[in-house]
Amino acid sequence: MARTAVLGRLTWLVAAVTDTVTETPRVRTLILDVPALAGHRAGQHVDVRLTSEDGYQAERSYSIASAPGQPLALTVERLDDGEVSPYLVDDVVPGDKFELRGPIGGYFVWEPDGATEPIFLVAGGSGIVPLMAMLRQRRDAGSTVPAKLLYSSRTIEDVIYRDELQHIGADVVQTLTRAQPPGWQGYARRVDIQLLRDVAFPPEDNPRVFVCGPTSFVEAVAEGLVALGHRPGQIRTERFGGT
């Protein structure tokens, strides 16, 4: 482990599932025990590798949902045509094991320590996961850095961490793009420039922006923020693929 720290080189470690939390009908959090894993930074991810009996291997990346200092948690969304996610969301039980490599990432990371600029976090669907690690760490640290989250989901049932977000200590703005419950007070459309203008810190506040979600969502949001006057250098993006 000391050698890993010196070289910065990652190796495959064994992760054991200790607990699972159903977040939404399609999303589950796995709590893991990975004895050899070094501490992580909020925003980082791990690579997960599964091997079947016949030796077939599949590898995917999942963002770390937990704040540094908390038991390692990955939040996984089941993709309809997925090969790995259905297994992790539907089949895995405590005691199951798989391989894991990480933590990975040095660009899409944030920590409250020494932070002075406000943070504007924009999440599309499961893009909330690495941003939640940031918000959890900010809460745990008692940080007073101004923080806003704009979180786009399809329906209220798809909102991950719904209850916890109400107590996360940040300004949380939600939009539900497909259907809204009776009495819904949030936005009810896809994120567009007008919505960004209404919700984001103004460019003069020089916020650090983190955008995560499907590729097309991330690119539309980043372009919109630049069009509103935010400096590209202040915007960091993580694309999850998909549509």
Place this chain on the structure above:
Amino acid sequence: MYGPGVGIVSRGFRGRGRGDDSGRLPPGQYLTDDFPVLSAGPTPHTPIDEWSFTISGGTEPVTWSWTEFRALPSETVTKDIHCVTKWSKFDTDWAGVSVDTLLEHVDYDRAYAVAYSDGGYTTNLPIEDLTGGKAWVAFGYDGEPLEPEHGGPARLLVPHLYFWKSAKWVRGLRLLDEDEPGFWETNGYHNYGDPWREQRYWGD
């Protein structure tokens, strides 16, 4: 897909692909019913009235516009295809112009070809692997016009080799005296790519 050191087996995990006993599956491949989309770059969208296909390296270059290309005799073929990333798909249906048909219009005396595509992709083959009924410029898949994400309006189809040789968005062939490794052949993938000899990487 076998990483250094065999991984611990995860209880109950099964990959999406399956094996096959028919003898039609090359070594190391898994059978799929999907048609995964893998692309080295963004999907080009060349307007059909700007599209052309050129074969150069003969005594003079020969070019077909889309209309001219579609007026050539074409055929439908059913083929098994094999991607180097380990998925295979049986009985895929294609409509296309045989490369033999195209080369009938070219006076050439060369041994190698490079297929080149919109977006800059290239792949190399011996001309022998493009002739004798082994290759097509395909404009239809599964009874429909070939979709852009699968290489439309037209792609090269060379099913006896790994599918990276079946260049999407193909715009022409350059015929050469000497072999000229292409986009992946210069970067670790095997220069020839026979799935039955499992020629995936350099040194295989």
Place this chain on the structure above:
Amino acid sequence: MTHVDGNAIGGLLNDVFGREATDASGLCSTCGAENFVGALLVYRAAGVVVRCPACGAVLMRFVEGHGQVWVELGGLLGSGLEPLREGRVHVVDGG
């Protein structure tokens, strides 16, 4: 399947460079745009293709197989990233 970005290949980059690489930044050899590796566009084809977000030029290419990795890095300048000198890492010249 659409593209992703350099974050998605952080593990592969660590494998090749022996360190965290997504926070390295470099210049596109075609258009000069400067970006963090985490912000570069990543296409998964037969291998991995890394492209400049400004002009689309190929900056890096990776092919993994048999525990080896073949890597072409010619399109990204000034990043300070050095491939590991190990038998399994093969640096190739641009094609």
